[in-house]
Amino acid sequence: TTCLNGTNGSRVNCSTEAALITNEGGFTQPRPCPAGHYCPNRTLYASQYPCPVGTYNNVTLLESEDQCLPCAPGHYCATPGLQRPTGLCAQSYYCEGGSSTPTPQGGVAGGLCTP
Numbered sequence: 001t002t003c004l005n006g007t008n009g010s011r012v013n014c015s016t017e018a019a020l021i022t023n024e025g026g027f028t029q030p031r032p033c034p035a036g037h038y039c040p041n042r043t044l045y046a047s048q049y050p051c052p053v054g055t056y057n058n059v060t061l062l063e064s065e066d067q068c069l070p071c072a073p074g075h076y077c078a079t080p081g082l083q084r085p086t087g088l089c090a091q092s093y094y095c096e097g098g099s100s101t102p103t104p105q106g107g108v109a110g111g112l113c114t115p
Contacts, residue, residue: 036081038062050081054100054109058083070098078102 031046033039036057038049051057051068056077062068071077075085076099089095090102095110104110 032060033062035060036083038064038067040064047081052080053077054098056082056084071095071100073097076100076102076104 033043034046036051037046038051038057039061040049040063043049049065051062052065054071054077055068056071057068071085073096074089074094076087076089076095078086078100087102089099089104089110092113093103093110094113095102095104097109099109101109103112105112
């Protein structure tokens with residue numbers, strides 16, 4: 001079995017370090033974790049651990065969910081697994097960091113602007 005640098009070979013297969021994907025599509029060689037996702041040790045496929053709603057990740061090789069970035073103020077991140085924010089907040093609304101909608105309510109991640 002072929003192992004990348006930084007992996008531990010065993011008699012049967014490779015035991016990978018975090019941030020690598022093993023066995024997706026029958027590949028035996030580990031592959032880097034894609035942007036928009038994080039890959040803890042022994043992740044099996046690229047979309048297994050997407051960054052959650054309200055966050056994004058524009059780099060590869062993240063190992064844990066806490067490495068996903070909160071959506072920037074003024075933007076929102078509507079779906080899991082984003083590589084960049086979904087878009088700008090709606091007119092007449094403000095979005096704080098981590099907003100998941102262009103029209104946040106209740107003041108938790110933003111709200112309606114008041115005159």
